[in-house]
Amino acid sequence: MKAALIGLGMVAETHVRAIADAAGVTLAGVMSRDATRAQAFANRMASVIGTAPHVFPDLAAIAASDVDFVILCTPPDSRADIVATLVAAGKPILMEKPVERTAKAARAIVDICAAAGVPLGVVFQHRFRPDAMALHDLLASDGLGTLAAVQIDLPWWRPQSYYDEPGRGTYARDGGGVLITQAIHILDLALTFTGPVSRVQAMARTTALHRMEGEDFVTAGLDYASGAVGSLVATTASRPGGGDCITLHCANGSARLVHGRLTIDWADGTTENIGLSSETGGGADPMAFGHAWHQAAIEDFAAALRDGRNPTSTGAEALRIHVLIEAIIRSSTEGRAVEIAP
Incomplete structure (x- = not known):
């Protein structure tokens, strides 16, 4: 083709x-x-x-x-x-x-x-990371049991020179800051594991480390339609910049995705590692990733x-991320919890 x-x-x-x-x-x-x-x-x-x-x-x-x-x-x-x-x-x-x-x-x-x-x-x-696909298979087989809690962390760093490019981090060109430009990937991946978010309570801010219109720091509490609860911390103000991480706490154990590696701490005390630790891209360098997943x-x-x-x-699936991001920003702006319709 x-x-x-x-x-x-x-x-x-x-x-x-x-x-x-x-x-x-x-x-x-x-x-x-x-x-x-x-x-x-x-x-x-x-x-x-x-x-x-x-x-x-x-x-x-x-x-x-x-x-x-x-x-x-x-x-x-x-x-x-x-x-x-x-x-x-x-x-x-x-x-x-x-x-x-x-x-x-x-x-x-x-x-x-x-x-x-x-x-x-x-x-x-x-979505095409080997560690992510391994976790999908495990969840599909119900190996981890009922999902209880979720942690989503994106501790990235961008220097001011990154935001000095005309339009970057603005609502007019990009649509916002760290959520829509960086965290959108990990949010999409997390939702493929957890299902939809039904309610958010959030704070989004621009720290003293950056001059930009959009947010460079977000923290949010999340309620999921499944009944699980969760947290989100996403920032580009975390030196020197680390790998994004998704942790699922389930009835049979906790699964942690970070740096291309899936670690499962089972309820019986054993630990299982799947994949090799590697740079998943973007923590400190916007282009610090290969092309295999693309x-x-x-x-x-x-x-x-x-x-x-x-x-x-699909494009239709991507809409759920846009809706979630706007709910997070709205919650911060209005200082209240925001419900997200199914």
Whole structure:
């Protein structure tokens, strides 16, 4: 299958490397609003894929081409018009998170794709981590028993220079701060284990360590629809930056996902380790990760198109993360608990 890449920012090279190793997927070309930047990027990628990829002059050229799907990596504030053009051309879309800046805008994108029957996937690559898949299998077999409590921690660090880039950490371009830009991945992964959150009570703040519009520190208490309770701490103000962690406390033991490793402390006192400790990306360096999980996400999306099924992570599923993030911010702003409708 042929894929086109739109948006050549920080994660674009990761996608090129992922496509280069992906089974059954080739890179048809790249596109950026800045033609000079696009050509420079294409020339640089020659060392990755053996030859400089084609540079599409504009979106219309991609819409008129024979590409099978498009990988969209632009900032969320530029999504709507691009999606409308691609949907009109019947091009399936696999987009980087978030879908848009707000839940309402994200739902509009999901709805336009659904109305036209155009597949929409979101790159939540952490779902393809071996440790995460092992925990999914364990939960599916009910090996851990009833879920009682959840801890979600994201102790990351970003220097001020990161937020000095125009638009970064703003509501106009990004839709907010640490929640929608960094924690969105671990929140998505956690919800695949726990099911939906029904109620939140939160505090979101911008610390003295950063000058930015959005939040760089969030703490929240969570009630789950299942009856479990939980906590969330997410920040980009934690030097030197550590790995994100999800801990599930269940009737038969506690399972902890961190740094690519699953550790299970069973109720009988034994401990089991699955996977090898490795950098899961992003704690201190925004690009401190490989491309294997992106490769798996791209291969899954291509296979879904071939098989006529939904990809592992759909645009509709991503809406639950947008709703949760907005509920957390609303709870902080209004100083009260916020209920989340099913």
